Amino acid sequence: MNSTEPMEPIFDHFENYIEVSNELKSELTKRIKEVHFRKSELVLDANTICTKSYFISEGILRTYFIKDGLEITEYFSASYEWVNSPKSFILKQKDIYYIDAIENTTAYCLEIEDLMYLFDHFPEMERYARLSMGSVFGHLMERITSIRFTSAKDKYEHFQKTYHDIYHRIPLGMVASYLGITQETLSRIRAEK
Amino acid sequence: MNSTEPMEPIFDHFENYIEVSNELKSELTKRIKEVHFRKSELVLDANTICTKSYFISEGILRTYFIKDGLEITEYFSASYEWVNSPKSFILKQKDIYYIDAIENTTAYCLEIEDLMYLFDHFPEMERYARLSMGSVFGHLMERITSIRFTSAKDKYEHFQKTYHDIYHRIPLGMVASYLGITQETLSRIRAEK
DNA sequence: ATTACTATTTGATCTATGTCAAATAATCAT
DNA sequence: ATGATTATTTGACATAGATCAAATAGTAAT
Numbered sequence: 001m002n003s004t005e006p007m008e009p010i011f012d013h014f015e016n017y018i019e020v021s022n023e024l025k026s027e028l029t030k031r032i033k034e035v036h037f038r039k040s041e042l043v044l045d046a047n048t049i050c051t052k053s054y055f056i057s058e059g060i061l062r063t064y065f066i067k068d069g070l071e072i073t074e075y076f077s078a079s080y081e082w083v084n085s086p087k088s089f090i091l092k093q094k095d096i097y098y099i100d101a102i103e104n105t106t107a108y109c110l111e112i113e114d115l116m117y118l119f120d121h122f123p124e125m126e127r128y129a130r131l132s133m134g135s136v137f138g139h140l141m142e143r144i145t146s147i148r149f150t151s152a153k154d155k156y157e158h159f160q161k162t163y164h165d166i167y168h169r170i171p172l173g174m175v176a177s178y179l180g181i182t183q184e185t186l187s188r189i190r191a192e193k
Numbered sequence: 194m195n196s197t198e199p200m201e202p203i204f205d206h207f208e209n210y211i212e213v214s215n216e217l218k219s220e221l222t223k224r225i226k227e228v229h230f231r232k233s234e235l236v237l238d239a240n241t242i243c244t245k246s247y248f249i250s251e252g253i254l255r256t257y258f259i260k261d262g263l264e265i266t267e268y269f270s271a272s273y274e275w276v277n278s279p280k281s282f283i284l285k286q287k288d289i290y291y292i293d294a295i296e297n298t299t300a301y302c303l304e305i306e307d308l309m310y311l312f313d314h315f316p317e318m319e320r321y322a323r324l325s326m327g328s329v330f331g332h333l334m335e336r337i338t339s340i341r342f343t344s345a346k347d348k349y350e351h352f353q354k355t356y357h358d359i360y361h362r363i364p365l366g367m368v369a370s371y372l373g374i375t376q377e378t379l380s381r382i383r384a385e386k
Numbered sequence: 387a388t389t390a391c392t393a394t395t396t397g398a399t400c401t402a403t404g405t406c407a408a409a410t411a412a413t414c415a416t
Numbered sequence: 417a418t419g420a421t422t423a424t425t426t427g428a429c430a431t432a433g434a435t436c437a438a439a440t441a442g443t444a445a446t
Contacts, residue, residue, distance in 0.1 A: 067342065074334070086334070090327045119320070126319035127312070133326045134283045140333040141267070141279070147340050148373030149260065152403070172424065180341030185403055187425055345433065365394065378433055380395055 006034065010055050010108060013080055017131040018124045027122070031114040037061075037101040043083075044099040050088035051112045056081055059105025060166055062174060065096040073178035076102070078166045082132075083107075102170060152181045153189050199227065203248055203301060206273055210324040211317045220315070224307040230254075230294040236276075237292040243281035244305045249274055252298025253359055255367060258289040266371035269295070271359045275325075276300075295363060345374045346382050 007029050014020045020028075035054070037043055043061060044050050054061070061083050063074040074097060077083040088095040089112060118125045139162075146158040159179055160167050167175070176186040200222050207213045213221075228247070230236055236254060237243050247254070254276050256267040267290060270276040281288040282305060311318045332355075339351040352372060353360050360368070369379040 072338075072342070074338075086327065087331050090324070123316040123319060126316060126323055130319055130323045130326065131283070133323065133330065134279065137326065137330065137333070138280045140330070140337070144333065144337060144340065145265075145267075147337065149265070182404060183424075184405085184426085188403095191425075375434060376394075377396085377435085381433095384395075 006057075007032065007108070009057055009080055013055070014128055018128045021124075024118075024122050024124070027118060031118070032108045032110050035107055035109045037105045037107070039101055039104050041101045042098065043101060044085055044097070046085075046096055046098045047094065049092055049094055050085035050097075051092075053082050053084040053089060053110050053112070053115065054107040055110070056083060056105060056107045059107075060102040060169060061099055061105060061107075062102050062170075063097050063099050064174075064177075065098065071098075071174075071177065073174045075178065076163060076166065076170060076174075078163070102174070147180065152179070152185050155179045155181065156186065156189050199250075200225065200301075202250055202273055206248070207321055211321045214317075217311075217315050217317070220311060224311070225301045225303050228300055228302045230298045230300070232294055232297050234294045235291065236294060237278055237290070239289055239291045240287065242285055242287055243278035243290075244285075246275050246277040246282060246303050246305070246308065247300040248303070249276060249298060249300045252300075253295040253362060254292055254298060254300075255295050255363075256290050256292050257367075257370075258291065264291075264367075264370065266367045268371065269356060269359065269363060269367075271356070295367070340373065345372070345378050348372045348374065349379065349382050 007025070010028065010032065011020050011025060014028075032055070037059070043054070044052075046065065056077055056079050058079060061077045063077065063083065063085070064071045065074060066072070083099060085095050085097040085099065087093070088097070092112075115125075119129070143158075143162075146155060150158065156175075156179060159175065163170070172186055172190075173183050176183045179186065200218070203221065203225065204213050204218060207221075225248070230252070236247070239258065249270055249272050251272060254270045256270065256276065256278070257264045258267060259265070276292060278288050278290040278292065280286070281290070285305075308318075312322070336351075336355075339348060343351065349368075349372060352368065356363070365379055365383075366376050369376040372379065
């Protein structure tokens with residue numbers, strides 16, 4: 001079996017946090033399968049419990065919710081990151097978040113049951129989850145600071161840094177709602193540079 | 194030995210996420226010790242690596258950083274929560290956050306080395322950490338939403354909900370910097386109700 | 387108790403950003 | 417390609433909240 005090659009980016013990702021044994025690799029390979037989404041395709045419906053986690057290899061997904069009839073972007077996710085609806089996924093309950101594809105996207109899908117199996121049989125997976133959540137935690141704290149005390153322009157610059165590989169591929173309206181400013185303001189900020 | 198009683202709130206906290214064996218209880222009891230801080234006392238200096246995590250049993254701690262010479266509150270922590278400087282604690286490096294006591298505070302202190310020992314010998318501790326971080330994660334996401342799209346008044350109301358047990362014990366200036374609004378605005382909001 | 391210091395309130399402006407509206411520009415479907 | 421949606425830009429105006437300044441109120445130290 002030579003099909004482990006596409007799994008390399010996932011293994012690399014894990015190896016930022018833990019050592020990945022061959023046994024774990026083979027379990028991961030067995031349980032993770034490739035999926036594709038086309039641009040605009042819905043990945044997760046908010047009226048649904050999120051039972052899958054996706055590791056993106058190509059493309060961009062957007063997590064958003066609806067407020068007063070408008071789509072508000074919670075965050076964007078790009079290559080080599082896991083995406084799911086965190087509370088829904090962990091607590092097996094519905095949450096407000098939709099996920100869709102901003103571009104045609106290739107990802108690796110892991111079901112919650114399989115993840116639970118891995119947690120139960122590979123304690124290092126628990127450690128991986130704890131450590132990787134720690135780094136996400138740091139990003140959230142940074143983002144909170146960036147939102148609280150900065151002008152619309154500074155927010156946009158922070159966004160460009162955070163998403164420097166992909167920011168130019170994201171429609172203006174989605175960026176504006178992510179930043180909590182209006183499209184018009186964002187458009188003017190872009191224009192003046 | 195009958196001194197395990199004051200540890201009960203900690204055990205209860207853990208039992209929200211995992212089962213706590215007697216063996217784990219005795220290890221926790223051995224490794225956690227009670228500490229006290231007086232009002233205004235510095236708990237963590239930003240020029241320092243955070244090596245301790247505190248579980249508060251009484252009082253309020255404040256995590257803040259300095260921006261343009263001003264103290265900006267990152268968050269408040271009250272009874273039955275763990276406090277540390279997350280990135281500093283996990284990555285053993287300096288970060289920007291100070292922690293001090295808003296009131297006289299009693300807490301239980303766990304050193305990072307002891308925590309690491311527990312992670313290594315009790316896989317359920319890894320699971321506890323993963324799950325409890327998950328719920329903190331949810332709060333951060335909520336807070337981000339609350340900051341992005343609401344008026345100063347709504348922010349203050351969200352703050353009151355989040356900290357309903359303690360919000361009235363926190364000085365106005367600290368609340369204002371937590372919310373990212375000026376003291377004057379906050380004062381006016383309070384007045385009009 | 388009295389003084390000094392710190393925190394909060396109140397008032398008068400000012401400004402960044404929102405809102406509403408309309409004009410372009412870009413993208414999509416036939 | 418052509419027309420129909422949809423996204424972005426531009427303009428005029430409104431406003432929440434910031435800033436600056438000064439008056440109270442509250443707290444702590446002698």
